[in-house]
Amino acid sequence: MLRQSALKAFFLFFVFYLGLHGETSSLADLTEQVQTTTVSKKLDKEGRLINDGEEAHPSKEIHCELLLQPARARKKKRATMNKDVLGSLFCLLFGIFFTVESFRFGMGVWSRPGPGYFPFGAGVLFSLISLFVLIKAIRKTDSGESTTQSADRFHLKNILLIVTGMLVYALLLKKIGFALCTFGLVIFFIHVIARKGWVNSIMTGLIVAILFHVLFNMLLNAQLPNGLLGFVLG
């Protein structure tokens, strides 16, 4: 019963924590409605040099929302055709690799299909459709229908930073421990990705790390590794 009530208590706390934080720290930012498309460009160029001190640049808050509208996004069919070519080409190569690999598993016979039979079939169909999409995409590019849209460009820098941060977290979790890793990752996200000041980042990191440790390791007994802090926490 303890775990159940802990779970419930946590979710309530989670919501209240978010609610409080929302009210005190960023209500002003939110109502400001900064055009972040331009803001993010500025940040890319100027890097982090201008980013110390929190109050000075309220516009650096990453504003977000409005996702979950795939249906609307997709109705624009003018998306870059090069992207289509690239995507389907990659799928085709992956499909061929997959098909060849599954062929090696042994196809069996009709009356007794082997382990490679089903993946082989799926792989062949996948490759064929990829090829079809690829040809269609190339044709469209050739006929000049494509227009490169700047709005759809990739801003890979932050994405790669986040993915790398998470991978490092995964690799170090067992060695360094859950609480310390979480502390580090939160600081990384808040300071480097969200471009908040050091004080804010460290405070948030500390709160989240302690909160998560108490919740997962003490209340839910999730047995996340203690790592370096084992002598204190264990």
Next chain:
Amino acid sequence: MDAFGYLWMGLSTVLQPINLLYCFAGVFCGTLVGVLPGIGPTGAIALLLPVTFHVPPVSAIIMFCGIMYGAQYGGSTTSILVNIPGEASSIVTCLDGYQMARQGRAGPALGMAAFGSFIAGTGSVFGLVFLAPVLAEFGLRFGPPEYFSLIIFGLTALLYLAHGSMARAMMMALLGLMLASVGIDPLTSYPRFTYDILALRDGLGLVQIVIGLFGVSEILITIEKGVRRTIFDTEIKGLLPTLRDWKDSILPITRGSILGFFLGMIPGISVVIPTFVSYALEKKISKHPEKFGTGVIEGVAAPEAANNAASSGTMVPLLSLGIPCGAASALVLGAMMIYGVVPGPMLISQSPQIFWGVIGSMYVGNLMLLLLNLPLIPLWVKTLKTPYPILFTLILLFCLIGSYTIANSMTDMVIMIIFGFVGYLMKKFEYEMAPLVMGLVLGPLMEKTFRTSLLMSKGSPAIFFRRPISVVLLVLAMLVLISPLITRKRLAEKIVQAEEE
């Protein structure tokens, strides 16, 4: 025991304190993720799955179902107040709901959305009670060939309703089937695509992939876009709709419920399409169609009823045949299998406690949502004001912890992160995720039924065309596949166009 006797059993199951608590946790989390953009019911179920491994299966499944229909309630709140659909299924609610909020009628809009959802939710459970056992009875006649054909039909229906290109959706369904074959082959114990990595022997793992695809990638996309958000600050008063509001909405709610329930039952349709259809229907038969889009209460009530009824509708094939209708119910199916509950026509007779317990929980859960939602709306609005850096950090941490706790394995985390990036690329290249998840869940079943069918027939694929149920399903699948060639346009495209107008 007759249906009512069983229903009584279900209710007494759910009224046990532990199940009540999980039901509450489910609807609460469901509403929360429904409100928060960036994470939906599918991601939430995947995140909570590892945490609940030790929980009895009835309680866990009650909680996951609670998340599914709870999210429908939460999604409407943000649509009305912020003009941002928390879920895709409440896109339509924005049209009239936000207009009503701007005219100072946010209260009635929210209230009617909640009451509409409640009426639809409880009403459609009746449909579930009577239809699921009948369908399960019918499903008992299904052998492996019929199941194979049914899966084919389900997947083609999903393709037909895909938002974007049908070929791409088909690619993703096939990719799901391909990824499902990673791991040890169940029939011959041959390791496939494992490359001597120990963790891959059990397969890639549905939960890790879904957390990556629906949790991480959503965050990555949002961080890249960095769009702005305005919160419509309004005083919410008079949540209880007036008598006139009721008179205007009661028929639309009834129609929306019936429509949503039956559309939701068709594999592949899920909860989004019924909302569009129901809105279009109300507009068509209304006496004042020109007023739609300017803040009429029918425009809120009907689609909200439809999405809730549809989420009960998706439970019919899930509980009676073991066939999911969309990504979220596919994950509930995966969860059942993890808990050792075998979904399929035998579920109702073999584990009546689960079937009727879930049904009973839907009554109780809907009631909880009604009571929870009306007074807590200010809290949800506040949640929405969470600064995004905090929100994305917490969601990503939950994703990491969730994937680690599945088996205390680093490899699982890495798989999850990789699929988070893959999901990001898929979104960028405009490939859909729902077919992939369906393929991933149905893949093992499809392969097993295909191979056992061939074993049964001693190698003749004609077995799929000799059995009547199987033939009917395959013909239906063929019709679905070739119909766009004849009519030139698919339903999904029509709906997108209608929405554009």
